[in-house]
Amino acid sequence: MDSNVRHERLRGVLIAGASRGIGRALVDSLLQRDDFDCLFAVARSWDDRTLSADPRVQLIESDLTADSARDSLAQTVSERCDQLDLVINTVGFLHEPGGQQPEKSLRQLNMAALQHSFAVNAGVPILLAQALLPLLRGHRHCVFASLSARVGSIGDNHLGGWYAYRASKAAQNMLMRTFAIEWRRLNRESICVLLHPGTTDTGLSAPFQTNVPEGKLFTARFVADRLLAVIDERSPADSGNFYAWDGQAIPW
Numbered sequence: 748m749d750s751n752v753r754h755e756r757l758r759g760v761l762i763a764g765a766s767r768g769i770g771r772a773l774v775d776s777l778l779q780r781d782d783f784d785c786l787f788a789v790a791r792s793w794d795d796r797t798l799s800a801d802p803r804v805q806l807i808e809s810d811l812t813a814d815s816a817r818d819s820l821a822q823t824v825s826e827r828c829d830q831l832d833l834v835i836n837t838v839g840f841l842h843e844p845g846g847q848q849p850e851k852s853l854r855q856l857n858m859a860a861l862q863h864s865f866a867v868n869a870g871v872p873i874l875l876a877q878a879l880l881p882l883l884r885g886h887r888h889c890v891f892a893s894l895s896a897r898v899g900s901i902g903d904n905h906l907g908g909w910y911a912y913r914a915s916k917a918a919q920n921m922l923m924r925t926f927a928i929e930w931r932r933l934n935r936e937s938i939c940v941l942l943h944p945g946t947t948d949t950g951l952s953a954p955f956q957t958n959v960p961e962g963k964l965f966t967a968r969f970v971a972d973r974l975l976a977v978i979d980e981r982s983p984a985d986s987g988n989f990y991a992w993d994g995q996a997i998p999w
C-alpha cells in the first residue's frame with residue numbers, strides 16, 4: 748500500500764454541493780466507509796431528506812454564494828464538531844436551461860455571464876475556505892479539495908470557447924493555490940488540491956456528451972470513488988496542485 752495513504756479517523760467531513768451530481772455521489776461513497784464521525788452535507792436545498800436517517804449525516808441548507816450563509820454554515824458546523832479533516836467543494840456552474848450557456852465564440856460573452864461564473868466557480872470555493880478556516884487549524888492532516896475542470900488549464904487550452912467557465916475555473920485554481928501557501932504556514936500537514944473529475948454523467952455535462960469518446964463518460968459514483976482515492980493518496984508535499992480523477996497532475 749502507498750505510504751502516503753491516510754489511516755487515521757476523520758472527525759468532521761464537509762461536502763459542498765451535496766444534493767446532486769458528483770457531490771451527492773461523494774456523500775453516498777463516504778457513507779459506505781466507517782472512518783469518520785460527522786458528515787455535513789451542504790446544498791442550497793434538501794427536498795429528499797433520506798440521507799439524514801444516518802446519524803453521522805447533518806443536512807445543511809446554505810447558498811454558499813451569500814456571505815451570511817457561509818458564516819452561519821461555519822457556526823452550525825462548529826456547534827457539532829470542533830474540527831474538519833476533509834472538505835470537498837463540488838459547487839460549480841456551466842449552464843442553466845433557458846439561461847446562460849457556454850460561449851462558442853467571443854460574440855456571445857457578456858459581463859453578467861462572467862460575473863455569475865466567477866462568483867460560483869471561483870468565489871464560492873475560496874470564500875468557503877475562508878469561512879471554514881477556524882475549523883481547519885491545528886497541526887494535523889487536513890484536506891480541502893475543490894472540483895475544478897481540465898478546461899480551466901491555460902496550458903491545456905487548445906480548443907478555445909467556454910470563456911466564462913474556463914476563466915472562472917482558472918481563477919479558482921489560482922485562488923486555491925494561493926490559499927494552499929497561506930494554509931501551509933498555519934498547518935504544515937494541510938493539503939489543498941484542485942481536482943478534475945473527468946467527463947461525468949451529471950446535469951452539468953448532459954447537453955455536451957455527444958462527442959465524448961466511448962468509455963470516457965463516467966458515472967458520478969465511479970468518479971466519487973476515484974476522487975476519494977486520489978485525495979487519500981495525497982501528502983502535504985502535493986498541496987497547491989491540480990490532479991485528475993486518475994491521479995495524474997494537470998498543468999496550470
Ligand SMILES: NC(=O)c1ccc[n+]([C@@H]2O[C@H](COP(=O)([O-])OP(=O)(O)OC[C@H]3O[C@@H](n4cnc5c(N)ncnc54)[C@H](OP(=O)(O)O)[C@@H]3O)[C@@H](O)[C@H]2O)c1
Nearest residue numbers: 764768769791837838839894895896946947949950951952
Ligand atoms: N460533470 C462533469 O463532466 C464535470 C467535468 C469537469 C468538472 N466538473 C466540475 O465538477 C463539479 C460538480 O459538477 P457536477 O457534474 O456534479 O454538476 P451538477 O450536477 O450540475 O452539480 C453542480 C453543483 O453546484 C451547485 N451550484 C450550481 N450553481 C450554484 C449556485 N449558483 N449557487 C450554489 N450552488 C450552485 C449545485 O447546487 P444546486 O443543486 O443547489 O443547484 C450542485 O450541487 C463542478 O464544479 C463542475 O464544474 C464536472
